[in-house]
Amino acid sequence: KAGVTQTPRYLIKTRGQQVTLSCSPISGHRSVSWYQQTPGQGLQFLFEYFSETQRNKGNFPGRFSGRQFSNSRSEMNVSTLELGDSALYLCASSLETGFGYTFGSGTRLTVV
């Protein structure tokens, strides 16, 4: 059974650029969440999608956005990148709310 797949694994971008990260959840999982992990802030919730609808959003600026497709695959987009956006971005999927999440290996974004 394939796990949660995140692409790409590594990204280097320049300040001001935009970036799109992709997440393919476990087959059958309808809930997809995104988290930002940094040494200083730990794991911070970005947003959660369920059946193509955003159900919850964390305290991040509007530059951070996401979407979920009908096959449950999800993308998150960060526009006008800042140095502080450098982080490990983790995607997690779950069958339903309340189940434990399965996390992907993450995308390491470096903004220079």
Next chain:
Amino acid sequence: AQSVAQPEDQVNVAEGNPLTVKCTYSVSGNPYLFWYVQYPNRGLQFLLKYITGDNLVKGSYGFEAEFNKSQTSFHLKKPSALVSDSALYFCAVRDDTNAGKSTFGDGTTLTVKP
């Protein structure tokens, strides 16, 4: 509002000894509680969860956790630690009214020495 605290940055135990990693939480409604483990250069792995029912929850790799409502705690335990248990452990909480949003603790690094 929901929050979770892991009061210890680091826990050191000897192999074969019992281990406890502490977690306390705060939620407005009923808590959904989770433990995850992160090994170096790998994603988080789900260990166990408490939603409702028995206060003692058993999970993967011999870990268990005890839900204590009066103390708002959800400590992770294992009767006999292994060197391979050395990793970063995260406690997470979600209010049952807060769809999809889990709040994670800062993590506790567990080191098991031979």
